[in-house]
Amino acid sequence: MTRVLLNGVRPYGEGEPVDVLIEGETIVEIGASPQADADEIVDGGGKVLLPGFVDLHTHLREPGREDAETVETGSMAAALGGYTAVFAMANTDPVADNAVITEHVWRRGREVGLVDVHPVGAVTVGLGGEKLAELGTMRHSAAEVRVFSDDGKCVHDPLIMRRALEYTRSFGGLVAQHAEEPRLTAGAQAHEGDNAARLGLAGWPAPAEESIVARDCLLAGHTGGSLHVCHVSTEGTAEILRWWKSREAAGQVSAEVTPHHLLLTDERLSTYDPVNKVNPPLRTDADAEALRRALADGTVDCVATDHAPHAAQDKDCEWSTAKPGMLGLQTALAIVTRTMVRSGLLDWRGVARVMSERPAEIAGLTGQGRPIAEGEPANLALVDPEAEWTVRAAELASLGQNSPFEGMRLPGRVVATLLRGQVTAHEGKVRR
Numbered sequence: 143m144t145r146v147l148l149n150g151v152r153p154y155g156e157g158e159p160v161d162v163l164i165e166g167e168t169i170v171e172i173g174a175s176p177q178a179d180a181d182e183i184v185d186g187g188g189k190v191l192l193p194g195f196v197d198l199h200t201h202l203r204e205p206g207r208e209d210a211e212t213v214e215t216g217s218m219a220a221a222l223g224g225y226t227a228v229f230a231m232a233n234t235d236p237v238a239d240n241a242v243i244t245e246h247v248w249r250r251g252r253e254v255g256l257v258d259v260h261p262v263g264a265v266t267v268g269l270g271g272e273k274l275a276e277l278g279t280m281r282h283s284a285a286e287v288r289v290f291s292d293d294g295k296c297v298h299d300p301l302i303m304r305r306a307l308e309y310t311r312s313f314g315g316l317v318a319q320h321a322e323e324p325r326l327t328a329g330a331q332a333h334e335g336d337n338a339a340r341l342g343l344a345g346w347p348a349p350a351e352e353s354i355v356a357r358d359c360l361l362a363g364h365t366g367g368s369l370h371v372c373h374v375s376t377e378g379t380a381e382i383l384r385w386w387k388s389r390e391a392a393g394q395v396s397a398e399v400t401p402h403h404l405l406l407t408d409e410r411l412s413t414y415d416p417v418n419k420v421n422p423p424l425r426t427d428a429d430a431e432a433l434r435r436a437l438a439d440g441t442v443d444c445v446a447t448d449h450a451p452h453a454a455q456d457k458d459c460e461w462s463t464a465k466p467g468m469l470g471l472q473t474a475l476a477i478v479t480r481t482m483v484r485s486g487l488l489d490w491r492g493v494a495r496v497m498s499e500r501p502a503e504i505a506g507l508t509g510q511g512r513p514i515a516e517g518e519p520a521n522l523a524l525v526d527p528e529a530e531w532t533v534r535a536a537e538l539a540s541l542g543q544n545s546p547f548e549g550m551r552l553p554g555r556v557v558a559t560l561l562r563g564q565v566t567a568h569e570g571k572v573r574r
């Protein structure tokens with residue numbers, strides 16, 4: 143069995159540095175270990191050791207748009223970003239609304255072997271919003287799909303949403319909702335507010351999100367199904383979730399926020415650079431601040447990247463025809479470090495909670511988001527909290543280069559990632 147020694151690391155950024163010895167897939171010893179007989183020694187230098195990150199919301203674009211991303215390039219970006227599990231959204235071409243596609247994505251993930259790739263199944267056939275997909279078949283396929291989402295589109299018909307919550311409940315599944323009332327966002331190009339008005343961009347009003355979130359909380363409560371709210375973007379949504387979760391009969395409702403909604407606002411739109419175009423749109427300072435507070439106090443459960451790579455021709459064009467979406471996997475930890483850790487809103491235990499433990503729990507992954515302790519699976523991310531680096535999209539592993547953080551100097555860097563004891567990334571290089 144291969145033995146890897148992480149030399150002088152601080153689990154959760156707490157206490158004096160310790161040595162972590164990994165044998166095969168498992169952490170076998172934490173303390174002062176003999177270094178001599180390890181096959182590989184990773185020099186920890188007192189850096190922060192966290193459980194490997196889990197991303198509930200990634201777009202890998204395979205099948206169909208392999209010019210924007212593939213399971214392979216997305217897995218590389220994930221490993222470099224500290225991730226040990228990602229959920230690949232179903233809005234591919236063809237749509238992942240059946241077991242053939244979800245098994246293909248799952249198998250590709252296993253072949254690449256850098257990160258656990260869990261395909262998300264579509265809720266409705268072709269993301270059409272009209273007919274439930276064969277959720278049970280996907281659940282019982284080799285990919286064991288548990289998370290279902292029409293992401294990119296909202297399951298806007300309340301009866302379909304009700305049925306999806308009821309049906310997934312029967313096998314312990316989860317519906318992840320892209321909350322957007324389509325009647326309120328027809329033609330929308332930006333957050334509805336002063337900036338959009340000044341720039342002449344059609345508005346995406348906050349209630350388009352909030353009305354669906356409120357409705358879906360009620361439906362989840364009524365059916366006993368599990369609801370996960372994707373990319374929460376407004377202060378109002380945070381308030382609805384806070385109220386709903388304070389109720390005794392809140393049931394299973396969870397929510398995620400993206401790094402870009404924690405940091406960026408619609409002030410960036412004045413250049414009309416489509417790199418800032420995303421769904422839901424970048425909102426106001428007050429929204430971003432409310433989201434940071436909601437993440438800190440647990441109202442919003444976790445960070446999910448909504449990593450959405452696009453080919454150059456879909457982004458280097460005029461605003462209205464550009465596709466929405468931003469890269470996220472390799473910058474998430476740095477944005478969380480800047481917005482949550484440097485601001486004092488979260489300590490590293492808190493980061494472990496929002497980037498690993500909660501998302502693993504929400505998705506029902508048993509081997510991820512585990513404590514850093516002897517006998518536990520060695521899914522780990524080693525983070526240098528002091529390192530500063532400048533984002534260069536051309537240097538990221540993704541095929542698409544649409545990072546809104548281009549040129550930004552950010553704190554916090556992933557030094558190494560381990561998937562079940564295998565080093566998958568180290569010092570900015572992928573290991574295969």
Ligand SMILES: NC(=O)N[C@@H](CC(=O)O)C(=O)O
Nearest residue numbers: 201293294420421450466467
């Ligand atoms: N976030 C985006 O702006 N785009 C996503 C879809 C989505 O997450 O809604 C995409 O697939 O490109």
Ligand SMILES: [Zn+2]
Nearest residue numbers: 293294320372
């Ligand atoms: Zn979405």
Ligand SMILES: [Zn+2]
Nearest residue numbers: 231293294448
């Ligand atoms: Zn998405």
